[in-house]
Amino acid sequence: MATLFGTEMWERFSWYGLRAILATFMAASPAHAGLGLSQETSQAVVGVYGALIYLVALPGGWIADRILGARRSVFWGGFVIMLGHISMAIPVTSSLFVWLGLLLIIAGTGLLKPNISVMVGRLYPEEDDGRRDAGFSLFYLGINLGAFFAPLVVGWLAEGDRWHLGFSAAAVGMALGLVQYVLGGRSLRGVGEWPGLRLTPRERRRFGRLVALGVVLTLVVLGAWAATGTLTVDRFTVALTLVILIVPVAYFGYIMFGSHDLTEDERIRMKAYIWLFVAAAIFWMIYDLAPSKLLFFAQDHTDLSLFGIRINQATTQSFNPLFIMIFVPVFAALWVRLGTRVSTPQKFGFALVMVGLSFVVMAVAAGLAGAGRVSVWWLVLVYLVQVFGELSLSPVGLSVTTKLAPEAFKGQMLGIWFIAVSVGDAVGGQTGRLGRVLSEPMYYLVLAAMAIVAGLALFLFTRSLRVMMAEHHEPAMR
Template structure:
C-alpha cells in the first residue's frame, strides 16, 4: 500500500517551503520598512539621515515602488535565463546583502546602496516565488488555487507581523540603533535562504527551468543591451548631479514617471507580441481593468509606511494599557488581522469563490480602502489642535484596509496566474507587482500635497478617488467577467 503524500494543511507540501521562504523575506522587508521613514527623518545626532517628512515620504514611495517595479525584470530573468527556482535563490541572496549594506554605519552611501540591492533582489524573488505557488496548482480548479494563494498570503503576513514587532524593539524611534534593526533584517533573509535550500526537493518540477530559454546569440545580445543600459543610466545620473539641479525630490518625481511609463509600454508590447494568442489578448484587456484598480488600492494602502507612521509618531497616544508602543509597530494591526482572517477567507473562497466574481472583489477592495482614509480624515480633524488621539483611529483604519486587502491581494496573484499568456507567465507575475510600484510611487508624490492642503483634506481626497473608482468598477463587472471568459 502506497503511503499518502505529505501535505501542508491539505495543500501540496511544496507550499510549505514557499510559505516559509516568503515568511522570512517579508520579515526582513516589513521589519526594515517599519523603521525606514523614522530613520530617514531622524537627525544626524541620532544617526539618522535628517530628511524632511515630504522628502522621506517620496523616497519611501519610490523605494517601495522599485521593489515591485523590478519584479518585471525578475520575471524576464526567470523566463529566459535561470528559471523561477534559481532566480528566487539569487534574489534572496541579493536582498540579504542589501540589508547588510544598510547595517554598516556610514554617511549615507551604504544606505542608498542597500536600498538599491534590496529593491533589485526583491524583483528577482517576489514575482517568481508566486509563480511557483501557481505552478503547484497547474492542474487544480480555480477555487483550490485561490485557497492555496490565500494560505501562502498567511505566510507573507506572519513574516510581516514578526518583522514589525521585533525590528522596532531593537531600533526604537527615539533611539540611535537603526543599524541593529537593519542587521536583524539581514538575519531574517538568511533564515529564509536556509529554509528554501533545505526544502527545494518538495517543489518537484515547479520553476526548475526557464519557459523560453534564450539562445546563445540572444543571450549575448541581451548582455550587450544590459551593459549599455546600465552605463547610460549611470551617465545620465552623473550628468544630472554635475548640473547642480539634482535633488532627492526631483529624483523621486522622475522615478514616478518611470513607474507610469513602464506598465504602459509593457502592455503595449504584450498586445502586439506574436507569442500572445488572440484569446490571450482578450483576457489581457480584462487584466488592464484589474491592474488599474490594484494601483489605486496600493496608492492608499501602502501609505502605512509613510503617512500613517508619521501620524502614529506625531499625533497618536501610543500608551496602551500602560505599555508604550513604537510608531513603527502600530501597523502590526494589519498583520494580526490578516493572520486571523486569512484562514477564514481561504475557506470562503474555496467554498463560495465561484459566486463572487473577481472584478466584484476588486471593487469592494477599492471602496473599503477609500473608507479607511475617511476614518483617517476624521482622525486628523480631531488631532488638528495638537491633541494626541486614541490609537483606536489607526486600529480601525488598518482593520478596514485588511478586509479590503483580503478581497484583492491573494486573489490578484491567482487571477494573474490565470490570465497570463503562457509565454510570459513569470513576467506577468512581475506585471501584477507593477501595479504596486505605480501606486506606491504615486502615493509618495501625493504626500507632498500636505505642504499645501490640510491633512483632513489630503486623506479625504484620496478616499474619494478610491471610492469613485470602486463604484465605476462595479458598473462594469459583467463586462470584465466576459473578457475574462467567466
C-alpha cells in the same frame, strides 16, 4: 515545503522589518542618526522603493527562466538582499551605504520573490490541486508571520535612534532564511534546478551587451544630471515615478496594437482588464501608504498605548498582517459561498470603497489630532477596514488576470498585475506633496474621495464590464 515556508518567512521578516523603520529613519535628523530628509521626501522614497520591488519581479522571473533557474535565483536573490541589509547596518554617517543597501535589496528581491512562488507550485504534481492549494496557503501564512513579527522585533531594536541595530536584525533574518534554504535543499527534489529555456551562447553574449549598455547609459544620464547641480533625492523620485508610469502604458499599447493575432474577444477582455488595472493601482496608492504617511501619523499624533502597554510606531505595522491571518479563511469561505453572484468588478468596487472609507476614518483622526494625540485604536480601525478591501481585491486580481489574459500573453500577465502595485506605490509616494496645499484631514479626504468615486464607478458599470469580460451571472440559490 517547510524549506520554502521558512525561507519566505525570514525574507518577509527582513523586508517588513526594514519597511517598518525606513521612513522614520530617513526623516530623523542627523542629530538622531537619521538622514534628515523631509517627511514628504521620505514618503516619496519609500513609495518608489516599494514600486521598484514589484517592477523588478519581471526581469527576475526572466533571469530564472533563461539563465539561473529558479533554485539558484532564490539563493542569490536572498544573498544579495542580505548584503543590502548589511550595507544599511554599517554605522557610518554617510548615506552612501543606505542607498547602496536599498539598491541591493531591490535587485535581490527581484530574483527571490517571483521565483520562490514558482518553486512552491512545482513541488506538487500538476493534477494534485488540493495539495498545491494547501501548500500555497501554508506559504501565505509564512509571509504574514514574518510580516507580523518583523515590526515588533526590528522596531524594538531600533528604538533610541539605534536604526542600524534594526537594520542588522533584518540582515540576520535573511541570513537565517538562507541557512534554512541551503540545509533543506534536498527536500526540494531538484525543483527549479535548471532554467526552463536556457539562453544560447549567442543570446547570452547579446544579453550581456544589452545589460552593460543599459548600465552605462543610466550612469551617463545620472552623471550629466548631477553635473547640472539640479539632481536631488526628491527630483529623482519624481523621475522614477514617471518611468514606472510609462511601463504599463507601453505594455498595454504593445498588447493591444501589436501584431499578436488577438481575437476580437481577447481585445474586448483586455479593455475590461485595463479598467480593473487602474482600479487596483488606485487601491494600492492608498493602501501602501502604511509604511510612510500612516507611520508618521503614528509617530507624531498617536498615543502609542495598547491595552495599557506602551508600543512604538513601528509596532502599528503589525496590525495589517495580524488581521490578514485572522480574516483570510473568512473571506475564502465567503467567495466560495457567493460563487459568481458577486462579480469581479463588484469585488474591486467594494475594495476601493473600503480603502476610501479607511481614509475617511483617518481624516477624522487627523482632525482630532489637532487638539492633541489620539488613541492608537484609530489606526487599528483603519487597518481593519483596509484588510477587508485587500482580501476583496488582491487574490481576486490574481485570478482575473489569468482569466482575461490573451493566449499569447498567458505567461506574462501576472507580472502586469504586479505592475499595478508598482504604479500605485510610486504615485502614492508622490501624494505627500499635497500637504503643501492641503490640511492633514483634507489630504486624507481627497484620497478617500478618489477611491470611493472609482469604486462607485465600478459598481455603476458592472453590467458592461461583465459583458466585456464574458463573466456570467449565476442566479441566487433559493
